[in-house]
Amino acid sequence: MCGICGCGQTEALHPHGNEPGRRPAQPPAHGHTHPHSHSPHPAHDTGSAPEGLETRTVAVEAELLAHNDAQARHLREHFAASRVLALNLVSSPGAGKTTLLERTLSDLRQEMPFSVIEGDQQTDNDARRIAHTGAPVIQITTGQACHLDADMVHRALHELPSLTPGAVLMIENVGNLVCPSLFDLGERCKVVVASITEGEDKPEKYPYMFRAARLVLLNKIDLLPHVRFDVSRFQELAWRVNPELEILSLSAATGAGMAAWYDWLRGERHTGPGGARETPAPE
Helix, strand or coil, rough: CCCCCCCCCCCCCECCCCCCEECCCCCCCCCCCCCCCCCCCCCHCCCCCCCHHHHHHHHHHHHHHHHHHHHHHHHHHHHHCCCCCEEEEECCCCCCHHHHHHHHHHHHHCCCCEEEEEEEEECCCHHHHHCCCCEEEEEEECCCCCCCCCHHHHHHHHCCCCCCCCCCEEEEEECCCCCHHCCCCCCCCEEEEEEEHHCHHHHHHCCCHHHHHHEEEECHHHHHCCCCCHHHHHCCCCCCHCCCCEEEEEEEECCCCCCHHHHHHHHHHHCCCCCCCCCCCCC
């Protein structure tokens, strides 16, 4: 995470619409102005850390997370009051988040309104892909930062058209199964997009992300005949980390299994944060 993993925080917002524009963002409000380096974490250093360094590192970490959590609570209250379903999509690079979003938005655009926040370290390639579906989208380029945070999402919301009651906000996080697990974005829940091309041991290697998530979408099942992947083993490892996880297998490329994902979205859209069933808003 910032200050620990050495990631920087150079951020820009790129609105996308009929005529995509580009606007540099203001410096991050949460004060990522402390110097970043790639020196080893004190716990991994073979020498002794300078006096007070480890204490200061822990204090900075706690301060950053406390600020992020406060902003995330504000966002969560806003989403709940506005009856907006916000989901944080996380994965390794190349697992298929953007392809999943493209098909989801194209298939359901007549049924529910979507808005998208895209996070990547560089380029607005993914936002341009999403823009072709007709959904409002903002690209956040994070520079050296390896995750989105609540401040970035807060500012991006000001660049999107107002979210109507019943809208679904998809936040596609930076491809990374480490830092995004620590940063609350005010979402209803985290959705992990895993891929059979990554190997079935990802829940064991990255337990914090699978522990933080509520749903796993196991993508690219169309490649199962061509890849050595044990679905049962993947499920076993995931449930060992988080027994409450729901796991759906699908292929965003072919559409196989997508109906179950769409049913899950429909259910969440009409269920409040506390689990109470809501009256659907007029379409």
